[in-house]
Amino acid sequence: MSTKNWPLWEVFVRSKNGLEHRHCGSLHAADEEMALENARDVYTRRSEGVSIWVVESKHITASNPEHNGELFEPAQDKVYRHPTFYDLPDEVKHM
């Protein structure tokens, strides 16, 4: 008989059609079916969702906050990616 503990799962819930699934927490379950059932009981007791995703936490790869500088700072000096970077006369309409 196995004495392994139930693995951890991350839960994502779509609150209504038209919106994205959003991470809302985690839980323990033996398999994906149980993870879905538990997610329904733990995270949608008051009609918070119309769709649930569960994924075992070990399958998520996360960026390291220590690398935030090299990952995200390069975007900060690329102002030319924003429409306001371009000077146009006020007379130009619909742009």
Add this chain to the structure above:
Amino acid sequence: MSEEQVKNLEKQFEERIARDEKIEPKDWMPEKYRKTHIRQMSQHAHSEIVGMLPEGNWITRAPSLRRKVALLAKVQDEAGHGLYLYSACETLGVSREELYEQLHSGKAKYSSIFNYPTITWADMGAIGWLVDGAAIINQVPLCNTSYGPYARAMVRVCKEESFHQRQGYEIMMKLANGTPEQKEMAQDALNRWWWPSLMMLGPTDAESIHTEQSMKWKLKRKSNDDLRQQFIDQTVPQADLIGLTIPDPDLKWNEERGSYDFGEIDWDEFWQVVKGHGPMNKERMKARVDAWEEGQWVRDAAMAYAEKKQERKEKQAI
């Protein structure tokens, strides 16, 4: 890392919190921050889990179907709150098994209020009204605490808690407006739960060892004494409204302070209960440990079944 580097990181960390930035699980944090959060969040989770026991006691004996569905839903919410908080706590690198082990071995504490017995139906009213009322006062400021997963869990908890208090007050209201025996039952429950509810907001500021650091980390926004005063000021008029009497002969409106003055709290009783000598400490822990141990074969069977299914799937894939 050198001592100076750590000091530097700590300084940046404190500045981030002062700027109201949230701390997320993978961010660097001082070891003390991590430990304090594990302690407070797990205590909070344990309280939700043990908190199911006094009320679970009355589910099968609720006086009507309406009361029964409400009580069931409330107890289920408490299970849910425990689970949100455990999972938030696990983001700090502690496992669920370790947390349970700390509870079951008596190493971790839970709210002392759950070590009192629930002897009449009116206790369900008093718990919802007073205990959940005090819990809300404690919890609302935590929705803005500095640790992201804790703050997010608290937002969910607070949203759900308000129904708990209202259903409790409704039970008390109904009893207070009922037969003389029913009213007496309500008054008796208020008499027994009033002082433990005041103690639930924690020791006086002079004796609270964690306050200063916790304020800095926004684990606490108001002192225990301020929270207690807030609880008393908002609860006394609620008792008046349904014709029940707060069991405190020294309770008096203080015009100058715009608050109620109140009598001496029996802190000896509080510390006795915290140290494990309350009326129900042993029974609560036994119920909890029994439930965990008797469920072991179910957890094992579910895991074995999951592994069998996985193996079958892998074989078919070949």
